[in-house]
Amino acid sequence: MSIPAEVAKRRTFAIISHPDAGKTTITEKVLLFGQALQKAGTVKGRGSGQHAKSDWMEMEKERGISVTTSVMQFPYRQSLVNLLDTPGHEDFSEDTYRTLTAVDSCLMVIDSAKGVEDRTIKLMEVTRLRDTPILTFMNKMDREIRDPMELMDEVENVLKIRCAPITWPIGCGKGFKGVYHIANDEIILYKSGQGHTIQERRVIKGLDNPELDTLLGGSVQDLRDELELVQGASNEFDREAFLKGELTPVFWGTALGNFGVDHMLDGLTDWAPTPQPRQTDDRQVTATDEGFSGFVFKIQANMDPKHRDRVAFLRIVSGKYQKGMKMHHVRIGKDVNIADALTFMAGDRSAVEEAYPGDIIGLHNHGTIQIGDTFTQGEKMKFTGIPNFAPELFRRIRLKDPLKQKQLLKGLVQLSEEGAVQVFRPIDNNDLIVGAVGVLQFDVVVARLKAEYNVEAIYEHINVATARWVECKDAKKLDEFERKCSLNLALDGGDNLTYIAPTMVNLNLTAERYPDIILHKTREH
């Protein structure tokens, strides 16, 4: 079956990297090419007061790091690109992992002065789970970088993916001249100080062009020799291998100088996959299937301080969204009219008339939607593979002003809905326990509770080692478990039963004592 044009032109991707490699800067430049930004501001220099468009939350501005994932859509050449920005800091990894379930390809950004960093390794492991195709951008060529050949070797050896250079850098730092486009046999020249605008491509055709001798002087022979070596030693681009996640096309440039980003975008729109199928508990759903279907991978509260609302981000897998359509909310078994879904330009939003597979739409959430929920046109199936990780760090959270207990609970439940943190309410007492995967999440929650819910809260130590989601097919045995272990039981933000273990020994003993009770490490939404 041929793919309809609206589906064929869509590319949905995320940018992954170690913090500070330049993800936000690239996003800004990509938006510039997508005509979504008139003029790129300088990226959020720590405390400079200027901020890139994708870092729109106060918290991000203050700390200069991306905390949440923003969704952006823009046209580029014949394509329509959906870009999901992801937080680079490891404390926000849950959000990133879930975002990666909603994309069809990834751009990996590497700081060429540093090479492969630990966060990149972890993120690559996640993309590997689904064999997501990866493009690579070697950034910061305007600085003194490591040897390019050595950098590619490192990517191949550490990340276990073959590299196919599409462009090759000519010099670096102050001596950065541009790149050689291997397949096109042309040199694209770099001009510094033009980072805020789209530069016209200044191209010299052919490596043997005498113009190059004038420009590079004596070093031109070195370049020719180097390229001969590079082409002999590296892989040629192979689209099949790229689509299987086995080979990555490599581009060189500087996001800050806005050079090379468009070469990467050309590669993305030419080679990255169109909207891909997704698995449900019942069948595989492909983008060309007729009925509408999609899943929620993220919920964000208070995106717009003027509206104080909650938005659920849904990735469309099949069919078409049309304003005012009826959708079936599978988990709660109800049909809902969706009159006002949103599309996003980072912090800006607008009503969407229609949307297609690959697109991300925002649904207003009044507390009924959870991460992992499936929406269809009536079919009863559930998309799988959207994880919720067991937290590893726990704190008891307490109010400074005890009268605001209701507000605190509301804030915590909403923040846990978006996956910013997890909240546990013990069955036997009035404590509120906050669980996180990374310690920075705790700070974010307190700051957001204050800014968005007007409650001041503090943390106290609590003796909790881990939490597990409880499942038992036998109602009688579950009942007995609930009675005997009530001191250790709690409800999470979505009212699911969890076992809160003070120590790992306690957890193991409980598992032995109640073999019919399944204690899950992740709750797959």
Ligand SMILES: Nc1nc2c(ncn2[C@@H]2O[C@H](COP(=O)(O)OP(=O)(O)OP(=O)(O)O)[C@@H](O)[C@H]2O)c(=O)[nH]1
């Ligand atoms: N010299 C140079 N600096 C760059 C380049 N790209 C980004 N930077 C700088 O590197 C720093 C980090 O860039 P960001 O774009 O904020 O990095 P990030 O990966 O989004 O970081 P997180 O938001 O923490 O995830 C900033 O100070 C940028 O100005 C580049 O090509 N050259």
